[in-house]
Amino acid sequence: MGQNKKIVVIGSGFGGLSSAIRLAAKGHDVTIIDKRDKPGGRAYQYEINGFKFDGGPTVITAPYIFDEIFEAAGKKRDDYFRLSELDPFYRIFDGNGKYFDYMRNEEDVLREIDKWNPADKEGYLKFTKRTIEIFKLFHPYTDKPFLQFKNMLKIMPGVIRLGAYMGTHSYVKRYIKNDFLRKVFSFHPLLIGGNPFDTPSIYLLIMQFEKEWGIYYANGGVGSIVKGFTRLFDELGGTLLLNTEADRILTQGNQVTGVRLKNGTELEADVVISNADAAFTYRNLIPEESRKKYSNRQIDRKSYSSSLFVVYFGTKKRYLDSKLSHHNIIVSKAYKKLMKQIFKGTKLPEDLSLYLHMPTRSDESIAPEGCELFYVLALVPNMKANIDWEQTSEAYKDKILAFLEKNYLPDLRENIIAEHYIDPPHFQKTLNSHYGAAFSFTPSLLQSAYFRPHNRSEQFKNLYFVGAGTHPGAGVPAVLSSGKIAAELIDAPTNQNKR
Numbered sequence: 001m002g003q004n005k006k007i008v009v010i011g012s013g014f015g016g017l018s019s020a021i022r023l024a025a026k027g028h029d030v031t032i033i034d035k036r037d038k039p040g041g042r043a044y045q046y047e048i049n050g051f052k053f054d055g056g057p058t059v060i061t062a063p064y065i066f067d068e069i070f071e072a073a074g075k076k077r078d079d080y081f082r083l084s085e086l087d088p089f090y091r092i093f094d095g096n097g098k099y100f101d102y103m104r105n106e107e108d109v110l111r112e113i114d115k116w117n118p119a120d121k122e123g124y125l126k127f128t129k130r131t132i133e134i135f136k137l138f139h140p141y142t143d144k145p146f147l148q149f150k151n152m153l154k155i156m157p158g159v160i161r162l163g164a165y166m167g168t169h170s171y172v173k174r175y176i177k178n179d180f181l182r183k184v185f186s187f188h189p190l191l192i193g194g195n196p197f198d199t200p201s202i203y204l205l206i207m208q209f210e211k212e213w214g215i216y217y218a219n220g221g222v223g224s225i226v227k228g229f230t231r232l233f234d235e236l237g238g239t240l241l242l243n244t245e246a247d248r249i250l251t252q253g254n255q256v257t258g259v260r261l262k263n264g265t266e267l268e269a270d271v272v273i274s275n276a277d278a279a280f281t282y283r284n285l286i287p288e289e290s291r292k293k294y295s296n297r298q299i300d301r302k303s304y305s306s307s308l309f310v311v312y313f314g315t316k317k318r319y320l321d322s323k324l325s326h327h328n329i330i331v332s333k334a335y336k337k338l339m340k341q342i343f344k345g346t347k348l349p350e351d352l353s354l355y356l357h358m359p360t361r362s363d364e365s366i367a368p369e370g371c372e373l374f375y376v377l378a379l380v381p382n383m384k385a386n387i388d389w390e391q392t393s394e395a396y397k398d399k400i401l402a403f404l405e406k407n408y409l410p411d412l413r414e415n416i417i418a419e420h421y422i423d424p425p426h427f428q429k430t431l432n433s434h435y436g437a438a439f440s441f442t443p444s445l446l447q448s449a450y451f452r453p454h455n456r457s458e459q460f461k462n463l464y465f466v467g468a469g470t471h472p473g474a475g476v477p478a479v480l481s482s483g484k485i486a487a488e489l490i491d492a493p494t495n496q497n498k499r
């Protein structure tokens with residue numbers, strides 16, 4: 001190993017924690033700073049009236065990625081937090097109360113397809129073969145840097161051969177005839193902020209990740225993962241400074257020298273890693289006149305993911321006899337039109353497609369006895385759209401709860417005893433996400449891999465990026481991998497540092 005370095009990580013999201021733990025385990029002197037009062041970023045856990053609401057990610061897959069982080073520190077993940085497998089992965093409602101149980105096992109999936117359109121079973125098997133090919137081709141790149149264009153040239157023949165440049169829904173349409181089943185097998189881009197009708201089917205990779213490794217619930221909620229990571233970081237001698245906001249990344253020529261905080265304190269560093277939103281980092285933490293690439297105009301003209309509106313609510317009674325499972329997706333009838341309105345529109349759409357999380361189905365410990373905990377998520381346009389959220393949010397929250405009360409959870413509103421919501425201004429102001437995008441840059445072909453901001457700055461040789469706005473993209477497995485990539489680049493001998 002090379003010399004120990006003084007490293008400052010801006011942001012304690014999963015990308016920041018993953019890189020910081022790996023580097024602390026190597027003996028570096030690592031400090032994480034975060035502007036919020038608790039770590040985790042989007043995975044912040046809200047504790048209200050005895051309910052523990054996970055603020056963001058709920059679907060956990062690929063446990064090996066978590067295990068690797070603990071192994072890098074000579075520890076076992078099970079000693080920090082436990083994961084329980086979930087099946088069905090998702091219960092997907094068609095808007096008329098009929099649902100599809102999306103299971104791990106192929107025979108179970110075929111049985112579900114039978115209920116909708118038996119003739120689609122054959123097409124589904126062909127489709128699965130293709131997704132496995134996509135997975136095999138691209139999975140090796142998910143935890144490797146993408147610093148050079150020649151790597152793009154290496155993957156392009158595969159992209160073309162497999163048609164993986166096609167929009168996900170169109171891809172699925174080639175194999176599946178039933179309209180609802182097409183939605184079922186093409187929704188995965190939504191998990192990373194992409195429109196299923198536009199996002200290239202390379203991202204079907206995510207679907208196969210889930211099948212390969214399963215979907216898990218973190219006992220005690222995703223907050224227990226954040227706690228496990230911060231405990232490990234602390235044991236390794238790392239420093240976590242909360243309520244501490246970076247104001248400027250200090251630069252000198254083609255190097256960074258540290259971070260200046262909002263309160264004026266300067267933290268010197270041999271290496272700076274930004275886990276803050278990549279667009280925000282360039283636009284707000286590095287003065288435009290010091291940047292050779294990524295002018296404000298270039299940043300603003302990029303395409304940004306949707307934002308989200310999430311309502312967290314706890315009820316004083318259980319809803320055990322409801323049709324709901326742990327992870328539920330409620331698809332609207334005019335789905336394609338709704339997606340267009342969310343991703344390209346300028347107004348808040350009338351229609352609703354929702355993800356409804358009911359974790360007390362699997363874990364009663366996160367709510368007071370006899371109570372149920374939920375969160376409901378609606379995709380909404382990001383802050384480029386002309387929506388006055390200050391005037392809109394309360395009414396929008398009521399609309400969503402009224403919809404759930406009418407269709408899924410009788411007497412809901414009179415039973416709520418804990419409630420909180422987040423809206424696009426939360427993403428913009430609290431999480432510092434440019435345009436309030438919930439998943440940073442859209443996962444398009446021209447904003448993926450080499451074309452996404454690199455894990456090491458092209459200009460400043462000791463500045464690194466982790467998190468959703470950099471390679472390999474948004475979602476927990478991806479941002480944890482970005483942390484691995486950055487940590488490996490930082491410790492790589494100079495002659496191997498060019499991948």
Ligand SMILES: Cc1cc2nc3c(=O)[nH]c(=O)nc-3n(C[C@H](O)[C@H](O)[C@H](O)COP(=O)(O)OP(=O)(O)OC[C@H]3O[C@@H](n4cnc5c(N)ncnc54)[C@H](O)[C@@H]3O)c2cc1C
Nearest residue numbers: 011013015035041042056057058059246276467468475476
């Ligand atoms: C509601 C929701 C549900 C989701 N569901 C899933 C899911 O089920 N499964 C899945 O895999 N993914 C899911 N995702 C996506 C996933 O949560 C994110 O892609 C991932 O957590 C982002 O991690 P990150 O490393 O980019 O950091 P973030 O979580 O974005 O954290 C960045 C941190 O940087 C801090 N920061 C910013 N600016 C500064 C500054 N100037 N100074 C100091 N600190 C600063 C912020 O306070 C924040 O803590 C979901 C996202 C959301 C919002």
